Amino acid sequence: MVQYRKIILGDPLETEAVVEQPEAEQWEEAGGLPGFLLGREKKILRYRMRDSQLVYGLGETVRGINKRGWKYISDCSDETNHTEDRNSLYAAQNFLLIFDEQGAQALFVDTPGRVIFDIGFTHAASLEITLDELDAAFYYAEGSDPLELIREFRRIIGPSYLPPKWAFGYGQSRWGYKNEQDIRRVVEGYEKAGIPLDMVYLDIDYMDHFKDFTVDSEAFPDLPGFVREMKEKGIHLIPIIDAGVKIEEGYPVYEEGVKEGYFCKKEDGEEFRTAVWPGLVHFPDVLNDKAREWFGNQYRTLLDMGIDGFWNDMNEPTLFYTEEHLEEVFRRLEELRGQEMDIWKFFEFGDLTGSISSRAEDYRTFYHDFRGRKVRHDKVHNLYGYYMTRAAAEAFRRLAPDREILLFSRSSYVGMHRYGGVWTGDNKSWWSHLLLNLQQLPALNMCGFLYSGADTGGFGSDCTEDLMMRWVELSMFTPLFRNHAALGTRVQELYRFEELAPDFANLIRLRHALIPYLYEQFVRAREQNDLLFTPLALAYPSDRRVRTVEDQLLLGDALMIAPVYIQNAVGRYVYLPEPMTLCRFRSVTDYDRLELPAGDHYIDLALNEVAIFVRPGHTLEVTGDTISIR
Ligand code: MIG
Numbered sequence: 368m369v370q371y372r373k374i375i376l377g378d379p380l381e382t383e384a385v386v387e388q389p390e391a392e393q394w395e396e397a398g399g400l401p402g403f404l405l406g407r408e409k410k411i412l413r414y415r416m417r418d419s420q421l422v423y424g425l426g427e428t429v430r431g432i433n434k435r436g437w438k439y440i441s442d443c444s445d446e447t448n449h450t451e452d453r454n455s456l457y458a459a460q461n462f463l464l465i466f467d468e469q470g471a472q473a474l475f476v477d478t479p480g481r482v483i484f485d486i487g488f489t490h491a492a493s494l495e496i497t498l499d500e501l502d503a504a505f506y507y508a509e510g511s512d513p514l515e516l517i518r519e520f521r522r523i524i525g526p527s528y529l530p531p532k533w534a535f536g537y538g539q540s541r542w543g544y545k546n547e548q549d550i551r552r553v554v555e556g557y558e559k560a561g562i563p564l565d566m567v568y569l570d571i572d573y574m575d576h577f578k579d580f581t582v583d584s585e586a587f588p589d590l591p592g593f594v595r596e597m598k599e600k601g602i603h604l605i606p607i608i609d610a611g612v613k614i615e616e617g618y619p620v621y622e623e624g625v626k627e628g629y630f631c632k633k634e635d636g637e638e639f640r641t642a643v644w645p646g647l648v649h650f651p652d653v654l655n656d657k658a659r660e661w662f663g664n665q666y667r668t669l670l671d672m673g674i675d676g677f678w679n680d681m682n683e684p685t686l687f688y689t690e691e692h693l694e695e696v697f698r699r700l701e702e703l704r705g706q707e708m709d710i711w712k713f714f715e716f717g718d719l720t721g722s723i724s725s726r727a728e729d730y731r732t733f734y735h736d737f738r739g740r741k742v743r744h745d746k747v748h749n750l751y752g753y754y755m756t757r758a759a760a761e762a763f764r765r766l767a768p769d770r771e772i773l774l775f776s777r778s779s780y781v782g783m784h785r786y787g788g789v790w791t792g793d794n795k796s797w798w799s800h801l802l803l804n805l806q807q808l809p810a811l812n813m814c815g816f817l818y819s820g821a822d823t824g825g826f827g828s829d830c831t832e833d834l835m836m837r838w839v840e841l842s843m844f845t846p847l848f849r850n851h852a853a854l855g856t857r858v859q860e861l862y863r864f865e866e867l868a869p870d871f872a873n874l875i876r877l878r879h880a881l882i883p884y885l886y887e888q889f890v891r892a893r894e895q896n897d898l899l900f901t902p903l904a905l906a907y908p909s910d911r912r913v914r915t916v917e918d919q920l921l922l923g924d925a926l927m928i929a930p931v932y933i934q935n936a937v938g939r940y941v942y943l944p945e946p947m948t949l950c951r952f953r954s955v956t957d958y959d960r961l962e963l964p965a966g967d968h969y970i971d972l973a974l975n976e977v978a979i980f981v982r983p984g985h986t987l988e989v990t991g992d993t994i995s996i997r
Contacts, residue, residue: 369510369519371473374400377502381738382750384477384782385506386525400505402472409501414494419467421904421914422486422494423513426460426814427779427791429453431917432806432902434463438488442481443749443778445685445725447793447827449800457683457792458779459749460814462520464513465494468908471513473520475781478503479747500746514898514905517813521896525785527817528760529893530846531771533603534676534818535882536565537875539860540605540851545572546586547593553860554602560862562872563879567597568678568849569606577645578613580620580668594673605676605773606669610684610755611648614640620665624651629658631733631744639733641686650684653754654737654747662755663762670766676773677759678790682752683778688723689732696723752778753786760786775847781814788818788847796825796856801838802932806917808845808900817892817899820847829857832864833934833974839871840977841930843878844922846889846899870975873954877977880955880994888923899923907944916942925985925996931972938971941978948981955992 373385376394399405403412416422422434429451430437437451441459449456461476463484476482476496483497506523508516521527539557544550550567557564575581582590597604612620612630624630630638630649638649652658666677696719703712703719730745737747756776763772775788783789791807794800804821811819823842824830830852839861842848852859861871892899901921903913919929919941929941943965952958953975963980972978981987981996988995 369508369515371475371506371508371519371523372397374505374507375503376505377500379478379502379504380740380742380747382477382479382780382782384475384780385523386785387523389506389523391504400474400507401509403496410498412496414465416465416487416492416494417467417469418492419469420465421467423464423466423902423905424460424462424810424813425484426462426781426810426816427456427458427789427807428810429456429803430806432809432904433915433917434484435487436491437486439484439486440481441484441749443683443752443780445681445683449792449794449803457752457777458789460779460781460810460816462781462814464516464813466513470509470511471516472509473507473513473516475506475520476503477506477781479750479780480745481748512908514901517898518896520813521815524781524815527784527815527893528774528787529890530773530788530818531675532882532886533565534773535846535886535889536848537563537878538566538568538605538849539564540568540570540822540849541858541860542570542852542854543572544570546583547588550597550604554597554600556860556862560868560872562861562868563875564602566603566605566676566849568851569604571607571609571644571680573606576613576615577609578615578618578620579608580665581618582672591672598673603676603773604674605678606674607678607680608666608759609644609680610650610682610751611641611643611645611686612651613645614647614649621649624649624658624661627657627661629655629661631735633733641689641729643681643685643687647690650733651755651758652735653758654735654742654750658736659754659758660761663758663760664766666759666762667766670763670770670772675770679752679756679759679774679776679787682755682776683725683748684751685725686729689729691732692723692726692729696720749780752776753780753783756783756787775818779816784815784817789816790819790847790849790851791821793826793853794822796828796830796834796859798834798837798932798934800825801834801841801930802918804845805841805920805930805932809898809902809920812892812898812900817889818846820845820849822851823848824850824852824859826851826853827856830859832867835859835861835864836867836870836874836974837931839874841928841932843874843881843977844885844928846885848878867975870953873957873975874977876992877952877955880992884923884925884994884996891923903942903944910944912942913944921982925982925987927980927982929970929978929980937973938969941968941970941980942966943968943980945983947983948987950979950981950987952977952979955989955994958989
């Protein structure tokens with residue numbers, strides 16, 4: 368049995384990431400953290416990595432499953448370029464697993480401020496963890512089996528969120544569906560093409576002037592009626608909720624929040640103001656128990672209309688600009704205008720306007736009332752998305768204890784996995800992002816985030832039909848399966864790719880046929896604190912070849928997946944650590960089977976073909992249009 372030790376440095380804030388608390392030891396009396404040295408400046412922990420050690424974890428970040436060779440910064444960010452040179456995305460999931468044949472160590476750095484994980488970036492063999500604040504709780508364990516360390520970590524952070532079963536269906540989303548008619552057209556498009564559809568997402572356009580918990584009454588004159596109409600077709604409508612509350616006289620959420628003092632405040636006690644989609648907003652202080660309860664209660668407006676699912680956005684929290692900073696920018700621009708423009712001033716001109724959003728300086732100008740302490744935002748920044756989502760989940764338990772409600776968020780911290788899932792934010796219609804999603808899944812699972820998935824087809828940029836097809840061939844295995852795209856990009860509803868629509872229909876039906884397995888494995892992973900997606904290096908520890916396999920995953924205990932993620936490829940190499948049965952599906956009923964020995968194989972996979980590998984000791988049976996996997 369492995370056990371986590373809790374080692375405390377300084378005086379950390381309680382984040383409630385961990386629910387089963389081990390007894391705490393102070394850093395000094397514990398003799399520090401085994402294997403880690405505390406730097407002289409006291410904010411850096413150093414660990415020397417052996418060449419043979421792999422480093423996994425960190426949840427939703429860029430790059431591969433093995434995190435060695437880059438610097439990652441836990442600093443929840445609205446980052447729209449998920450390129451390999453980025454350091455931060457939306458989440459802070461500070462869990463690391465360091466392992467090789469000689470053993471494994473796991474470390475969770477529990478601190479709500481910024482943390483830098485330099486994993487062989489500055490020095491190839493050196494793992495350096497830099498903390499903004501000296502106050503942190505470290506949860507540390509070692510053992511021989513890395514999977515056991517993950518399981519025990521999951522046990523102490525508590526059970527993962529369980530979504531309703533229907534949330535394992537397929538959903539369509541797009542920023543820009545403006546009204547009932549738009550949505551009816553999408554639903555009709557799917558119906559005509561014979562492609563099943565289970566959810567349609569409502570982006571910010573459904574609201575009245577982007578005001579949370581309001582509905583544009585011209586676009587949706589009778590939302591409850593429309594919700595019923597859609598439900599009769601088996602379709603759930605899932606609206607978005609943003610973090611910022613619009614400043615507007617007469618808007619009850621704003622007025623009540625001000626009256627009760629539930630918004631984040633500046634040093635002088637005035638409400639902090641910033642601009643996001645609705646224009647000027649206040650941020651609800653979801654870190655404060657009372658304010659959180661109040662904000663959660665607001666979801667009732669939509670619950671009462673029959674809505675049973677939500678996605679929480681902009682909760683890093685993102686800010687477009689503050690009025691104070693905008694003033695400064697204008698002042699400096701005026702100054703520049705009076706001078707002769709040289710090349711440096713020209714660059715400054717661009718920088719002045721190009722970098723006004725989500726500035727670190729702005730995050731230092733407002734405060735939370737957290738556990739009876741006035742805490743500056745930057746010190747608890749990484750908790751905001753977690754606590755906003757927790758606000759909703761706790762409210763659902765109070766307001767609708769008998770209903771199952773879908774909930775997921777963009778920003779997250781460990782602990783939020785108990786309250787909702789995550790989607791991986793604004794990716795692009797790039798082949799590299801298809802692979803990136805595969806690589807993020809196991810790391811998300813390690814931190815308890817089982818209900819997750821990417822914007823299928825890519826959010827930004829234009830999607831091509833072959834990318835969509837290959838992406839569906841990955842997302843059909845992820846619990847959260849949603850096609851979503853940004854305003855202004857090429858339309859990418861599956862039926863828009865007319866020639867391939869029959870193939871898409873087959874794949875979505877295949878997904879439906881896999882739901883019993885996916886759901887059963889999800890529940891099992893949740894109850895046994897297991898991964899749903901397991902990297903091969905964790906499952907076959909004695910096979911040296913799998914240490915570098917970054918494009919295949921085990922799914923549950925019976926299957927392995929290996930999607931195609933290269934354009935124009937009509938197949939791929941797959942490495943089998945043990946003999947497996949390849950089932951190559953074109954539809955639920957049209958498939959072939961091949962017994963393959965362990966080793967390397969090139970597998971032909973036409974654009975409409977999905978490979979599912981069945982592990983020894985397990986079976987996959989197709990009867991009619993059901994698939995049973997044991
Ligand atoms: O600033 O609501 O990640 O899914 O479509 C963009 C509009 C705000 C970001 C989300 C995306 C959503 C978009 N939102």
